[in-house]
Structure formats: C-alpha cells, structure tokens
Amino acid sequence: MKKSESTSDLLFRSSDWNFEKLSDVYAAISEIALGDLKLDIYPNQLEIISWEQMLDAYSSIGMPLMYQHWSFGKRFVFEEHLYRKGHRGLAYELVINSNPCISYLMEENTMAMQALVIAHAAFGHNHFFKNNYMFRRWTEAASILSYMDFAKKYIARCEERHGTAAVERILDSAHALMDQGVFRYRRAPRLSSEKERERARERLEYEEQTYSDLWRTLPKKKDDGREDEREREARERKRALHLPEENLLYFLEKTSLILEPWQRELLRIVRVIAQYFYPQRQTKVMNEGCATFVHHTIMNRLYDDDKISEGAMLEILQSHSNVIFQPSFDDPRFSGINPYALGFAMMKDIERICTEPTSEDRDWFPDIAGSGNWRETLLDAWANHRDESFILQYLSPALIRHFRLFQLTDDAGEPYCEVASIHNERGYEAIRSALARSYDIGIIQPDVQVVDVDLLGDRHLKLQHGVKQGVVLDESARNATLRHVRRLWGYDVSLEGVDARSGERLYECSTKQIGE
Structure with missing residues (x-):
C-alpha cells in the first residue's frame, strides 16, 4: 500500500544535493540520534571530496594527512584501474577517529546517500569511536591529526636531507613490522631512580636479616658457579632491557645501535600509527554493526515521520541490503563472514531479545530478555566489548540458525575435515566459542x-x-x-x-x- 506523503515536510525531493539540504538533513538526523538513541559523539566535521580524493584517502590507510610512500601510490593505481573498469565500487564515505570527528562524503553521492552516510559515519561510527573502551584506552582522538601533520612534514624534511631512498628503506622495514609494532597490554609505569634505590636498600636489609652462615658450608658446583653467573647475567640483562618485549618497533627504536636519531623517529611514527589502528582491528564487527544499525534505525524513523520519500527510502534500502549481503559458503563470492552482516544482525537481534523474546532467549539471556531496554543494552555493549567478547556474550542460537553456522575440525594429520558442531542444541556453545576465537587477535596474530x-x-x-x-x-x-x-x-x-x-x-x- 502506498504511503501518503506530505511533500512540504520532505527534507529533500530530488537526488541533487546542496549544503542547505545537507544542513537540514544533519539537523533531523541529529535530533533522532542524540534524542532517541542517546548517542554521545564528538563534534562533527563534514567534508565533501571527489572520487579521486576518496581513492587517495583509503589508498593511504584512510588518514587525511598521510606521509608519502610508494606503497600508497601503488595501491592507488591498482584501485583506480579496477574502479575505471567497473570491477570495484568506492566507499560512500570515510570517517576519521579524531576530535572533531571528520567524515568525508563523496560529491558524486545522491542526496539520499548523503543522508545515509551522515547517519552511518557522523553518528554511528562517531559514537563508537568516542565511547568504546578500546579506543578510549589506546587512541588520542584530540591529538591524532596534529601528530599526523607533524609526521608528514618531518618525513618530507628527512627526504630532503637524507634522500628519498634512505627514508624509504627505513619505512619499508617499519611497515613490514607494523603488525608487531603495538602494545597489546597496558604497561606498568617504570620506577623512578629514587624508588629504585629504595627498593635496592630494602632488598639489602632483607638479605642481611635472613642471612645464615650455614649456606657457606655447602659444596660448590664443579664449574665453580660460572654457569650460575652466566644465568644471573642473562636475567639481569633481560630485566634491564624489560624483556621479553612484544613491541618489536619499540624495542628497535630504543635499543638499536645503528639507527640515527631521525631513523628512530621514523620507527616511532610508524608504531604510533599502528597503535592508532590497533582498536579498529579488534572491533570491526562491532564498529560496522553499530554504524549500520544506527543508520538503519534513523532512516526508518525519518521515513515513518514523512521526512524522506518512498523513492529515497528504496534507494537507501538497496544500498543497505548490498552492504549487509552475506554470500553462502558455496557461493563464488564468499570470502568469509561479512562484518557488516554479522554486526548488524547481532544489533537487531539484541533489540528483538529485549522487546520480543522467546523462551529460548529467556534461557540464554535472562538479564536482558524482555527488559525493553534495548537502547541501554546496546550502549553498554558498544562501550564495553570488542568483537571476541561481544560475540561470546551476545550471539544467540536464533542467529546461529539464521546464518547456518557450523564448526569444522581440521587436523593436519587427517586427509579430511570433520564437522564437529552444527546449529543444534549441543552445538550452539561450541560454535559461538569457535567464532569468538576467530576474532581474538591474540590467536590470529x-x-x-x-x-x-x-x-x-x-x-x-x-x-x-x-x-x-x-x-x-x-x-x-x-x-x-x-x-x-x-x-x-x-x-x-x-x-x-x-x-x-x-x-x-x-x-x-x-x-x-x-x-x-
């Protein structure tokens, strides 16, 4: 049945956009996002860019102020070739985890798509960046852009002074070690020299109090303690160097005997960028699920309130459906589980469990089933989980059946794979745990x-x-x-x-x- 529309209330009536329409759409989206969904966001900065600028941005790992490197240009040429041939589309938007939060919108987008990506990026991703504990712990949204500006200018000066080839040699090696250039755990603060002296004094007093001359009469080893001395030296060496060390770039930056100061600074720049992207590697499902859920909820609310037309809504739903499309495992297009599909499905499933639970949901999720508090539940999940823990906590049997998930056991000593668990009563726990582990960076990295x-x-x-x-x-x-x-x-x-x-x-x- 056709929905009656009051054209005077529509935010836009055609596919063409201008800045006045963008402002009106932003205000309407903001009212729903902040008032109804209770999102908490950084101030927004929307920028309109061309498709070439979009290609350039995500060819250089999505940073607006990125230094030059041959690998970025290589990827740009590759992506541009596929785009011109029609083999690959472009992202409708790009969003930067900064304060203010910068969202890039393509000028080729229609007005309906601009509305969609504003809701998706400027509110969905923005809220997740500001509130998720991984980003709060590991990134500095207020300073990343100024740091990237410094890095770009510093590397340019190094190229002028030392030559492009010398700079690229260091950057090539640093990029190769980028995945091993992050701190995965918060480090305890190092002791000051005063505290270290105090600890040494306490150790000496303890040794004097517990010393017994009886130990002097024990027979010595044949090697006269030389092996013990070597082991003791090794322990002291490791303690002084804070070994073992998980961050290879940090260790090389601080300890390498051949690097010049400018080369050490290049390693620091690369590892700071690697640390900046560390939370994103662990929250892909949640981050995209949050943004997709937010834009889907807001766009439907605007349609229900007669703010956008049926034609615009159909265009939005077509794009939304393409984003969350999940090919079957035997489909040639299958490349794994689509993070948009899984994330969005889990967000919608949480909303369903909170409002219309089944008896199965009440058994699996007694704390939230039927509570009606889906907004509070989602806000809490977005703030306090990463992909691994989120899946382990909230993936329901209903969703396991919907995605037809099953678990394979692949033993290298056997000529075949075994289906260890399927989507039935006995297999739900095993499948959920196995899927959660597949997102655990401690296992996959x-x-x-x-x-x-x-x-x-x-x-x-x-x-x-x-x-x-x-x-x-x-x-x-x-x-x-x-x-x-x-x-x-x-x-x-x-x-x-x-x-x-x-x-x-x-x-x-x-x-x-x-x-x-």
Missing part, C-alpha cells in the same frame, strides 16, 4: 617477541614465536621479515618457534642461514 640480546657480546638478537595450535609462520614471509628486522638492528637475528603450551622447540632460523 602471530605472537613474536624479543627474548634476549647480548649488547656487550656479538649483539645477536633473539626472537621467539609462540606457536598456537601448531600454526607456524609461512617460510618466505618469515624470512623476509627477519631481513627487515636485521636491517633495523644491524646484526644477526634469529627466530625460534616454541609451542605455546608445551614449550617444545618446533623450528629455528636466522639471518645467517637465509642470507641478507
């Missing part, structure tokens, strides 16, 4: 740490890879990465693969074996 280095000896740097579930590193990628570490370290580097559970050594390689 290789755990490579600096474990030892003798700065007074041969300066051999020792790395250790904690192998999980028997998954070792690809040999070619591993060897290339070791060469990059050696370039920044200046001396031989070795990598030892150790089973994370048993401690058994699985493999060992070094730059001596693979060459430089």
Whole structure:
C-alpha cells in the first residue's frame, strides 16, 4: 500500500544535493540520534571530496594527512584501474577517529546517500569511536591529526636531507613490522631512580636479616658457579632491557645501535600509527554493526515521520541490503563472514531479545530478555566489548540458525575435515566459542617477541614465536621479515618457534642461514 506523503515536510525531493539540504538533513538526523538513541559523539566535521580524493584517502590507510610512500601510490593505481573498469565500487564515505570527528562524503553521492552516510559515519561510527573502551584506552582522538601533520612534514624534511631512498628503506622495514609494532597490554609505569634505590636498600636489609652462615658450608658446583653467573647475567640483562618485549618497533627504536636519531623517529611514527589502528582491528564487527544499525534505525524513523520519500527510502534500502549481503559458503563470492552482516544482525537481534523474546532467549539471556531496554543494552555493549567478547556474550542460537553456522575440525594429520558442531542444541556453545576465537587477535596474530640480546657480546638478537595450535609462520614471509628486522638492528637475528603450551622447540632460523 502506498504511503501518503506530505511533500512540504520532505527534507529533500530530488537526488541533487546542496549544503542547505545537507544542513537540514544533519539537523533531523541529529535530533533522532542524540534524542532517541542517546548517542554521545564528538563534534562533527563534514567534508565533501571527489572520487579521486576518496581513492587517495583509503589508498593511504584512510588518514587525511598521510606521509608519502610508494606503497600508497601503488595501491592507488591498482584501485583506480579496477574502479575505471567497473570491477570495484568506492566507499560512500570515510570517517576519521579524531576530535572533531571528520567524515568525508563523496560529491558524486545522491542526496539520499548523503543522508545515509551522515547517519552511518557522523553518528554511528562517531559514537563508537568516542565511547568504546578500546579506543578510549589506546587512541588520542584530540591529538591524532596534529601528530599526523607533524609526521608528514618531518618525513618530507628527512627526504630532503637524507634522500628519498634512505627514508624509504627505513619505512619499508617499519611497515613490514607494523603488525608487531603495538602494545597489546597496558604497561606498568617504570620506577623512578629514587624508588629504585629504595627498593635496592630494602632488598639489602632483607638479605642481611635472613642471612645464615650455614649456606657457606655447602659444596660448590664443579664449574665453580660460572654457569650460575652466566644465568644471573642473562636475567639481569633481560630485566634491564624489560624483556621479553612484544613491541618489536619499540624495542628497535630504543635499543638499536645503528639507527640515527631521525631513523628512530621514523620507527616511532610508524608504531604510533599502528597503535592508532590497533582498536579498529579488534572491533570491526562491532564498529560496522553499530554504524549500520544506527543508520538503519534513523532512516526508518525519518521515513515513518514523512521526512524522506518512498523513492529515497528504496534507494537507501538497496544500498543497505548490498552492504549487509552475506554470500553462502558455496557461493563464488564468499570470502568469509561479512562484518557488516554479522554486526548488524547481532544489533537487531539484541533489540528483538529485549522487546520480543522467546523462551529460548529467556534461557540464554535472562538479564536482558524482555527488559525493553534495548537502547541501554546496546550502549553498554558498544562501550564495553570488542568483537571476541561481544560475540561470546551476545550471539544467540536464533542467529546461529539464521546464518547456518557450523564448526569444522581440521587436523593436519587427517586427509579430511570433520564437522564437529552444527546449529543444534549441543552445538550452539561450541560454535559461538569457535567464532569468538576467530576474532581474538591474540590467536590470529602471530605472537613474536624479543627474548634476549647480548649488547656487550656479538649483539645477536633473539626472537621467539609462540606457536598456537601448531600454526607456524609461512617460510618466505618469515624470512623476509627477519631481513627487515636485521636491517633495523644491524646484526644477526634469529627466530625460534616454541609451542605455546608445551614449550617444545618446533623450528629455528636466522639471518645467517637465509642470507641478507
């Protein structure tokens, strides 16, 4: 049945946009987002850019003030070729986690699409950036743009003074180690010299109080304690260097004996950017789910209030459906679970559980089922979870059935895969846990740490890879990465693969074996 429309109330009547229409749409969206959904956002800054500028922005990892590097240009040419051939579309928007929050809108968008992306980016993503604990802990939204401006100018000056080739060599190696250039856990503050002296005095007093001359009469080892001395030196060395160290770029920046000050600053710039993107790698499902849920809710409210026409709503729903489309596992287009599809489905499912729960929902989610407080529940989830914990907490049996999820067991020693769990009563818990683990960055990201280095000896740097579930590193990628570490370290580097559970050594390689 056709919905009656009062054309005088419509925010826009055609696909053409202008800044006055954008302002009216922004005000209407803001009223719903802040008043009804209770979103808490940074101040917004909307910028209109061309498709070429959009390509340039997300070819340089989505930062508006990014330094120059050949890899960004290479990706731009690749993406531009696919776009011109019609093989790939462009993002309708790009949003920067900054204060103010910057949202880029393409000038080629229709007015309906501009309304959609304002709701999606300027309110959905913006709220998530400001309130999620991962972003609050690891990023500084108020200072990232000024830092990127400094980084861009600093690298340009380095290229003028030291040459483009010299700068690119350092950046190439730093980019190769970018995933291993983040702190995954908050570090305890280092002690001051005064506190360190106080701790030494307390240790000395304790030793004097507990000393017994009886220990002097015990027989000495055959090596006269030299092995104990070497072990003690190794422990003191590791303590002084704060080893093991998970952040390779940080260790190389602070400890490498061959890097000049400007080269150390380049490593710092790359690891600051890597740390900035660290929360986004762990919240893709939640972040996109939040933004998609927000734009879907707001657009439907505007339509119900006769603020947008049926034609505009159909265009919006078509774009929305394309974004959340999930191909089947046997579809040639299947490349995994679409984070937009899973995230949006979970947000809508939480709304359903809070308002129209089934008996199954009451058994699985007794705290929220039937409460009616879906807004508060979603706001709490967006603030206090990352993808892994969110899925483990809120993925329902109904949604597992909807996505027809099942779990495969892949044993390297067997010629086949086994279906270990399906979407039934016994399989729900196993499937939910398995899916949550697949988003755990501690599992999917290789755990490579600096474990030892003798700065007074041969300066051999020792790395250790904690192998999980028997998954070792690809040999070619591993060897290339070791060469990059050696370039920044200046001396031989070795990598030892150790089973994370048993401690058994699985493999060992070094730059001596693979060459430089």
